[in-house]
Amino acid sequence: MASSAESIRAYSGPPVFSFGFRPFFLFSAVWAAIAVPVWVASMALGDGTVGAMDGRLWHIHEMLFGYLAGVIAGFLLTAVPNWTGRLPVTGLKLAGLFALWAAGRAAGFLPASMGIVGAVIDSAFLVVFAGLIWREVLAAKNARNLPVCLLVTMLAAANIAFHLRGVIPLFGPGAERGAVAVVTGLIALIGGRVTPSFTRNWTAARGIAKGPTAFNLFDAAVLALTGVALVCWVAAPWSPLTGGAMALAGVSNLARLARWRGWLARPEPLVWILHLGYAWLGAGMILLGLSALVPDAVPFTAGVHALTTGAMGVETLAIMTRATRGHTGRPRVADRSTIAIYLLILSAALVRVSAPFLGEWTVILLAVSATLWALAFAGFVLSYGPMLWRRSL
Template sequence: MASSAESIRAYSGPPVFSFGFRPFFLFSAAWAAVAVPVWVASMSLGDGTVGGMDGRLWHIHEMLFGYLAGVIAGFLLTAVPNWTGRLPVTGLKLAGLFALWAAGRAAGFLPASMAVAATVVDSAFLVVFAGLIWREVLAAKNRRNLPVCLLVSMLALANIAFHLRGAIPLVGPGAERGAVAVVTGLIALIGGRVTPSFTQNWTQAKGILKGPTAFNRFDAGVLALTAVALVAWVAAPHSLVTGGAMVAAGLANLARLARWRGWLVRREALVWILHLGYAWLGVGLILLGLAVLWPDAVPFTAGVHALTTGAMGVETLAIMTRASRGHTGRPRVADRATTALYLLILSAAVVRVSAPFLVEWTIALLAVSAMLWSLAFAVFVAVYGPMLWRRSL
């Protein structure tokens, strides 16, 4: 059987469908840059709706199940062959999977009278993708990554539940929390692998002897605590016990992050951005916990956006830039444009999380945050789009 590298070299179709990260990173980033202005325009210039959906709900859906689902697909379609030793999905199969994702984005503009069709079309991508990941991991007997399969399946179910809110209103908020919890769990799990690994690689190359602390029982305990806290938040978001668990999980993740000695990589943006993205995870969990314990002092939306705009926005751009450079034969070193888009997404997160605390400035800060977010992803498309669309060096 040919190796992954041999399979990719033998591929002769359009370069964009030669590996999973190419179409999904490129078009997910483009969608992230466009979708936020669409939502803002619907609120300020239109009637507050997009297609047949309330604009706010459309925004939530497209960030969680559109943009983030696309980036997760691009990452896992690239990582799973390395984990399992199986051939990557390329060519027509990859194009078909991408077409399902794109059809879901188009379905979001269908009128309310076509809600059932929109639900079926949009739900298909994550269901098919989850089945694909299960097949690859099980075929390789790669038990270590079964939790990843489970989390992707839960994201697919959360998407279906999100669409059922019209018939069963109570499932809507739970679906939103479930999706946020799933992606947060993926960051804790996978970010907790790649951040210390890439940090170790960089410190070793620089001759630094004491790098990150290796994975041990402390890390396993932090992951378990995070999982318990997130499950509690999905099931009982207003419980004081949940609030305490979320704060404890956030503090534990920040302690875990400190053990990776991120200050050692302060000279390489391609590595330190991973540490800052993980820091947002800890901050987001703490803020969500405090919003339960002291709702009059800490707005719920601050915690949500610390996780979404902060942890998810920063981590996805960090992974997309590093993977795009590495898998297209370019040096794993951040250039000025890459550093600039990191600063843009970090600024977007800071402004967005600050907005609900500064009531008199909230509307203006939301507009600034939306602009910074879109700029960050537009810069990614401008700089990395040619790398992803063309053949590797």
């Protein structure tokens, strides 16, 4: 059987469908740059709705189940062949999977009379994708990554629950929290692998002996605590018990991050951005914990956006830039445009998390954050789009 590299070299179709990261990274970034301005415009210039959905709900859905689901697909379609030794999904199969994702984005604009049709179309992508990941991991007997399969399945279930909110209203907020919890769990799990690994590679190449601490029982305990805290948060987000668990998990993740010694790699943005993304995870969990313990002092939305705009926005752009450069034969070194992208997304997160604390400035800061977010992803499309669309070097 041909190796993954041989299979990719033998592929002669459109370059964008030669590997999973290409279409999903590119068009997820396009969508991230477009969807937030669409939502803002619906509030400022329209009646606050997008398609048949309240604009706020559409925004939440498209960030969690549109943008993030697309980036997760691009990452896993690239990583799973390395984990399992099986051939990557390319060509027509990849194009078909991408078409399902794109159809879901278009379905969000269907009228209310086609709501059921739109929900089915949108739900199909994550269901099919979850099945694909299960097939690859099980076929390779790759037990280590079964938790990843479970988390993707949970994301698919959360999307279905989101669409059922009209029938069972409680499903809506639970689905939103469930999706945030799933992606947070994926960052803790996979970010907890790649961040110390890439940092170790960077320090070792420069003869720095004491790099990141290797995975041990402390990391396992932090992951377990994080999982328990997130389950509590999905079930009872305003419980003091949940607040304590989330705050403790956040502090524990920051302690875990410190053990990876990210300051050693401060000369290379492709490395330190991973550490800053993970730092937002710890900060977000602490803020959500405090919002349950002292709700008058810490707004709930500050914690949510520390995880979404912060941890998820920063971490996904960090992975997308690094993976694109590496898999297209370019040096794993950040150029000026990449640094600009990082500064824009970090600023977007900082402004968005600060906004609920600043009273009369909140609306203006939301607009500023949305602009910075859109510019970060537009910058990725302009700088990295040609790398993703064309053949590798």
